[in-house]
Amino acid sequence: xxxxxxxxxxxxxxxxxxxxxxxxxxxxxxxxxxxxxxxxxxxxxxxxxxxxxxxxxxxxxxxxxxxxxxxxxxxxxxxxxxxxxxxxxxxxxxxxxxxxxxxxxxxxxxxxxxxxxxxxxxxxxxxxxxxxxxxxxxxxxxxxxxxxxxxxxxxxxxxxxxxxxxxxxxxxxxxxxxxxxxxxxxxxxxxxxxxxx
Numbered sequence: 001x002x003x004x005x006x007x008x009x010x011x012x013x014x015x016x017x018x019x020x021x022x023x024x025x026x027x028x029x030x031x032x033x034x035x036x037x038x039x040x041x042x043x044x045x046x047x048x049x050x051x052x053x054x055x056x057x058x059x060x061x062x063x064x065x066x067x068x069x070x071x072x073x074x075x076x077x078x079x080x081x082x083x084x085x086x087x088x089x090x091x092x093x094x095x096x097x098x099x100x101x102x103x104x105x106x107x108x109x110x111x112x113x114x115x116x117x118x119x120x121x122x123x124x125x126x127x128x129x130x131x132x133x134x135x136x137x138x139x140x141x142x143x144x145x146x147x148x149x150x151x152x153x154x155x156x157x158x159x160x161x162x163x164x165x166x167x168x169x170x171x172x173x174x175x176x177x178x179x180x181x182x183x184x185x186x187x188x189x190x191x192x193x194x195x196x197x
Contacts, residue, residue: 058098060095061094061095061097062092082114086112091109091110091111093108094107103121105120106121115135115136117130122147126145126147126148126149134160137158138161139161141155141156141157142157149172151173156180156182167180167181167182175193177195178190
């Protein structure tokens with residue numbers, strides 16, 4: 001089961017730091033025993049969070065129509081764009097809202113699949129990500145943005161669901177961070193640009 005962070009903002013750092021920091025009294029235990037016990041607790045907490053997230057309502061808006069579903073009802077469909085399109089027979093633009101996240105996603109659907117522009121929007125009003133689909137597969141320009149800015153984090157191109165051609169990454173100050181060239185789904189060239197000032 002795949003759960004996208006837009007629909008389920010999981011706090012991995014908290015869970016995994018708790019597993020190491022919460023080792024109270026080591027009497028008779030090795031550090032490794034303690035870590036293993038704490039990781040089991042962390043795994044149980046993670047499963048509980050996932051189960052609760054599966055019950056969280058998700059709202060899909062199309063014109064004046066609003067559909068309310070949970071991931072549990074849908075068998076854990078993980079990508080918010082696939083999720084919205086799989087719920088609707090009508091072609092058009094859909095907005096997806098989660099009761100646990102203040103931002104939203106927007107997607108154009110055709111024949112029950114994402115087709116065209118899909119985007120994630122943050123509560124601050126800035127776009128977080130923009131993708132292009134062709135009948136359910138990533139195909140076209142792709143961009144991610146630094147948090148609450150218009151500054152591009154990384155961008156490139158997908159062809160029939162696979163990264164292709166030149167991809168670039170930028171720092172928050174818009175300086176070039178790295179460049180990659182993709183061919184047949186593999187990186188064939190990588191150049192790192194140090195931040196020299």
